[in-house]
Amino acid sequence: MELDPKHIRIAVLGLGYVGLPLAVAFSKKYETIGFDINTEKVFFMSNGVDPTDELEEGALSEALEGQLSITHDPSSLAHANIYIITVPTDINPDKSPNLEPLIKSSELVGQYLKAKDLVIYESTTYPGCTEEVCVPILEKVSGLTFNQDFTVGYSPERINPGDKQRKLTNILKVTSGSTPEAAQRVDALYNTIIEAGTHLAPSIKVAEAAKAIENAQRDVNISFMNELALIFDKLGIDTGDVLEAAGTKWNFLPFKPGLVGGHCISVDPYYLAHKAQQVGHDPEVILSGRKINDGMGLHVAGSVVKLMNQKDLPVKGGKALILGLAFKENTGDVRNSKVIDVYHELKSFGLTVDVHDPLANPAQAERVYGIQLIQELSLSDYQAIILAVAHDAYKGLDIQRSTDLVVYDLKGVLPRQNVDKRL
Numbered sequence: 001m002e003l004d005p006k007h008i009r010i011a012v013l014g015l016g017y018v019g020l021p022l023a024v025a026f027s028k029k030y031e032t033i034g035f036d037i038n039t040e041k042v043f044f045m046s047n048g049v050d051p052t053d054e055l056e057e058g059a060l061s062e063a064l065e066g067q068l069s070i071t072h073d074p075s076s077l078a079h080a081n082i083y084i085i086t087v088p089t090d091i092n093p094d095k096s097p098n099l100e101p102l103i104k105s106s107e108l109v110g111q112y113l114k115a116k117d118l119v120i121y122e123s124t125t126y127p128g129c130t131e132e133v134c135v136p137i138l139e140k141v142s143g144l145t146f147n148q149d150f151t152v153g154y155s156p157e158r159i160n161p162g163d164k165q166r167k168l169t170n171i172l173k174v175t176s177g178s179t180p181e182a183a184q185r186v187d188a189l190y191n192t193i194i195e196a197g198t199h200l201a202p203s204i205k206v207a208e209a210a211k212a213i214e215n216a217q218r219d220v221n222i223s224f225m226n227e228l229a230l231i232f233d234k235l236g237i238d239t240g241d242v243l244e245a246a247g248t249k250w251n252f253l254p255f256k257p258g259l260v261g262g263h264c265i266s267v268d269p270y271y272l273a274h275k276a277q278q279v280g281h282d283p284e285v286i287l288s289g290r291k292i293n294d295g296m297g298l299h300v301a302g303s304v305v306k307l308m309n310q311k312d313l314p315v316k317g318g319k320a321l322i323l324g325l326a327f328k329e330n331t332g333d334v335r336n337s338k339v340i341d342v343y344h345e346l347k348s349f350g351l352t353v354d355v356h357d358p359l360a361n362p363a364q365a366e367r368v369y370g371i372q373l374i375q376e377l378s379l380s381d382y383q384a385i386i387l388a389v390a391h392d393a394y395k396g397l398d399i400q401r402s403t404d405l406v407v408y409d410l411k412g413v414l415p416r417q418n419v420d421k422r423l
Contacts, residue, residue: 110141297341316350324389
């Protein structure tokens with residue numbers, strides 16, 4: 001299908017680490033509006049500042065000089081004829097899907113939806129959500145008829161925050177549409193910016209399910225590694241040594257134990273589980289994996305305290321340093337980080353706990369967790385150091401265990417001989 005750039009005006013709703021790179025990429029081909037409700041963020045982005053740190057230096061400023069405009073004014077959406085929704089999807093305290101951002105975005109788009117418009121969802125959700133939850137909202141607010149007056153597509157995001165090699169344009173993109181014609185239109189649109197190409201799924205539900213299992217698969221595999229770490233800890237065996245030995249077999253999968261946080265792997269399985277329970281299936285494997293992964297922070301803290309006791313180091317009144325608060329390496333995003341579980345558990349034992357992260361925003365850390373990050377990194381005066389996030393900045397640090405110091409390396413960053421324990 002051939003697309004005429006002169007007749008395409010795209011609006012991207014939600015300018016996080018998914019939406020902003022997408023808006024910049026599309027603006028190279030089409031007139032593009034980037035919309036976000038966060039006025040402070042819009043102010044910075046409008047002045048060429050990338051708060052996501054996902055773009056190449058100068059890329060945002062260059063896009064703003066071209067076909068990209070960034071705004072928090074909803075009325076600007078009236079000019080678009082293709083709407084792409086990239087808002088975050090999280091879970092509620094009871095682990096059920098929090099669809100409020102999707103619902104609010106659908107209501108907003110519905111106010112400006114016109115005949116022949118196309119709405120594409122990129123936000124991760126469960127199979128059926130787009131057509132069962134979002135489309136009825138679009139119809140109700142707009143007064144238009146689905147697949148007669150407007151069509152819908154789903155193309156799940158695959159951004160890997162902090163990854164400087166795998167970027168939007170060189171990650172293959174799954175596409176889908178509510179009609180054969182809509183599917184071709186969505187696929188053709190993304191093919192104009194995705195160098196790695198696209199995979200056209202046979203339905204929106206298939207595309208939604210594919211996204212859900214991509215992260216659920218990783219979650220389950222990591223939970224198996226975490227369970228092994230719990231077993232080997234009781235056996236007095238180093239998990240890293242076991243995995244290194246097992247990894248010599250050609251078909252052994254190279255997963256490692258760890259804290260599983262972030263916006264995808266620790267969230268998406270609950271969306272799939274929610275839909276499974278709706279249709280009468282108890283997703284035992286998925287939920288058992290989630291239970292194991294959610295409990296690893298407590299295990300790490302308990303192991304640190306046990307090692308301190310073995311060295312006769314003071315726990316109550318002692319000091320511990322956690323290196324890294326972000327949910328993954330080489331990114332500053334601390335939202336939904338499981339490092340916080342280690343922090344709170346160590347404090348519950350009576351330890352004073354400092355946290356350092358060279359990439360995290362101190363204001364965000366204080367706002368989200370009430371933690372004041374230390375700015376100057378000093379490795380002295382602590383009885384325990386926990387390397388929690390494998391930032392490049394921590395590689396090569398001169399940290400060595402001693403009779404006066406417990407060193408716990410969650411990520412296998414430090415030399416084996418320098419640490420008391422690896423996860």
